[in-house]
Amino acid sequence: MLKGLRRDFCGDIINLVAESIAFSKTSDRRVIYDELVPQIGALIEGEEDLIANLANIAAVLKEAFGFFWVGFYLKKGEQLVLGPFQGPLACTRINFGEGVCGHAYSTKETIIVPNVDEFPGHIACSSAARSEIVVPMFGNNGEVFGVLDVDSDRLDDFSEADSAGLGGIVSAIEKMIPKAPLNM
Numbered sequence: 652m653l654k655g656l657r658r659d660f661c662g663d664i665i666n667l668v669a670e671s672i673a674f675s676k677t678s679d680r681r682v683i684y685d686e687l688v689p690q691i692g693a694l695i696e697g698e699e700d701l702i703a704n705l706a707n708i709a710a711v712l713k714e715a716f717g718f719f720w721v722g723f724y725l726k727k728g729e730q731l732v733l734g735p736f737q738g739p740l741a742c743t744r745i746n747f748g749e750g751v752c753g754h755a756y757s758t759k760e761t762i763i764v765p766n767v768d769e770f771p772g773h774i775a776c777s778s779a780a781r782s783e784i785v786v787p788m789f790g791n792n793g794e795v796f797g798v799l800d801v802d803s804d805r806l807d808d809f810s811e812a813d814s815a816g817l818g819g820i821v822s823a824i825e826k827m828i829p830k831a832p833l834n835m
């Protein structure tokens with residue numbers, strides 16, 4: 652699989668930064684998402700453990716974009732519980748409907764928050780976070796089994812490009828769910 656990844660993505664503009672993930676040196680996130688999505692799909696196709704895959708995806712997103720915090724909350728019982736992440740220490744449990752994550756869980760929609768101080772009920776795991784995007788992840792039953800959460804230390808740092816790009820990564824995760832037993 653690794654040889655396949657290198658063959659598909661080698662080229663002058665490509666910078667090989669992780670063991671098998673490559674992306675362009677550009678400030679255009681759309682370009683980077685377009686490069687990452689198929690590579691992440693290939694990466695997790697060969698591993699059926701959900702936590703292992705989410706851990707690597709968080710690492711790839713941190714490496715590629717330098718996000719302040721990127722990680723996952725997974726539904727366990729009646730709460731969202733902290734999963735694999737990269738960044739500073741984070742809150743471990745979030746109630747459905749609370750904070751940006753709980754809101755995305757309950758509404759089943761991606762939420763972009765340009766200024767977290769203006770989002771009622773925002774949960775400030777770190778005072779340095781200024782803007783945020785949360786993407787829900789759906790299981791086979793159409794229910795949300797977790798969310799992908801990304802925080803920035805800059806105001807208004809997320810756009811439709813992030814919504815689409817992170818949505819593409821979440822789609823790759825959702826495709827592995829039939830192989831990955833969920834402990835919900």
Ligand code: SME
Pocket residue numbers: 720741742745749750751752753772773774775776777780783800802
């Ligand atoms: N800000 C989130 C909580 C999780 S942290 O950002 C890591 C929220 O309001 O749900």
